[in-house]
Amino acid sequence: MSDWKKICALGDVPVLGARVVDSASHGRIAVFRSAADEVFAVLDKCPHKAGPLSQGIVHGDTVTCPLHSWKIQLRDGQVVPPDVGCVKHFATRVDNGEVFLAL
Ligand code: FES
Numbered sequence: 001m002s003d004w005k006k007i008c009a010l011g012d013v014p015v016l017g018a019r020v021v022d023s024a025s026h027g028r029i030a031v032f033r034s035a036a037d038e039v040f041a042v043l044d045k046c047p048h049k050a051g052p053l054s055q056g057i058v059h060g061d062t063v064t065c066p067l068h069s070w071k072i073q074l075r076d077g078q079v080v081p082p083d084v085g086c087v088k089h090f091a092t093r094v095d096n097g098e099v100f101l102a103l
Contacts (some may be wrong), residue, residue, distance in 0.1 A: 002091060002102035007031060010097050013039065018054040018063075020044055023103060024037050029090060030054035031099065032074055034061060039092045040074035047072075047085035 012021045013033040021029045028044035030053050040061065042063075044054045051067035061074050071080035077089030091102035 003035045004093070004100045005103050007099045007101050010037065010039065010094055010099055013099065016058045018044075018056075018058070021101065025103060026088070028054075028088075029101065030063075031092070031101065032058055032063060034058060034074075037094075039094055041090040041092050041101050042072065042074060042077045043088045045087060046070060047079060047087045048083070053087070 007021050008039055013031055015033055018030045018032045021031055023029050029041050030044040032040045035076055037055055045057050046065040051065045053063055053065055055066045056063040062071050063074055064071050070083045070088055078088040079085040093100045
């Protein structure tokens with residue numbers, strides 16, 4: 001069973017941006033916030049060549065990697081075709097204005 005960890009306030013994650021969380025067990029995790037205030041979390045490591053996804057551009061529920069523009073679906077970490085791959089995805093929830101991450 002996942003362990004829910006309180007990460008930060010929702011307001012600490014920029015809209016259409018990300019905040020990086022250091023996890024002892026997984027390393028750097030990028031926590032994203034969409035225009036609709038949905039929160040997603042994936043490893044901050046592009047499956048192509050380890051680009052920092054936290055510095056990518058969020059559009060809808062997808063982020064574009066800043067290095068070579070692969071697109072990653074934030075709901076499940078899958079790469080958008082024609083590119084292929086996936087990045088580890090973490091469940092998130094927002095409760096009372098606080099963001100929780102399942103680690
Ligand atoms: S490292 Fe992300 S697209 Fe190349």
